Amino acid sequence: MKKKVYFIVFILVILAGLLGWGILNYPKSDGYRSGKLVRITKKGVFFKTYEGTLDLGSGDRLTWNFSIHDESIGEQLSAQAGRDVKLKYQELFFKLFYETNNVVQSWQVVESREDNVFLCRLVRILQENSSVVEYLRPKIQAQDSELLQRMRDCK
Known part of the structure; x- marks a missing residue:
């Protein structure tokens, strides 16, 4: 009887872990955003990330915040501050250790x-x-x- 209970608890823990991993890593949408890269900073103590802001037009209401989990993309994009860029991103269901749930996957410079x-x-x-x-x-x-x-x- 104890073995069955332990087995059921073990299966439930594994299922909960898989469900949690899926919710934290599966994107609910993806797309592109273009604008002027106005801010990018490296943050975090244990979970390092790059956090940035893209100016989509003019004014405070037309900005978009994003996170970068990939170190190499973050370093490359840091050198592009002040330039017009096009970002490919995924929007996750939840953010856990980061400021936003918009995660940049790749980028390119937009020629003016x-x-x-x-x-x-x-x-x-x-x-x-x-x-x-x-x-x-x-x-x-x-x-x-x-x-x-x-x-x-x-x-």
């Missing part, structure tokens, strides 16, 4: 329209002198082929 305008203005100036173009084209191709493609798109 102004950057492209200035680049295209520079390309038009450079096109006036073919010797400069012939000199720069192989160097840009060797160093940064993506930049060369963006310069070609300006035409």
Whole structure:
């Protein structure tokens, strides 16, 4: 009789642990947010995390707070403070040791329209002198082929 009770209690503890793990780790939604990265800090004593704020527009009501559990993503994103970024995130059911239940999974820098305008203005100036173009084209191709493609798109 005691063995049956211990076995049932053991099974209930395992089921409760699995249910708790699922609730804390299973996302209820996922998506993308874009904006200016205005704050990112590393916090925690035992459970280290990066906490940040994204400015979605202007004013206090248009900010979005997030957490980063991955150390490498947090370090990379810390270097991007003040820039426009696009964050891929998951929203968890509950937060346990973190400030928010929005967990960033990956990120990328968003190119602003102004950057492209200035680049295209520079390309038009450079096109006036073919010797400069012939000199720069192989160097840009060797160093940064993506930049060369963006310069070609300006035409």
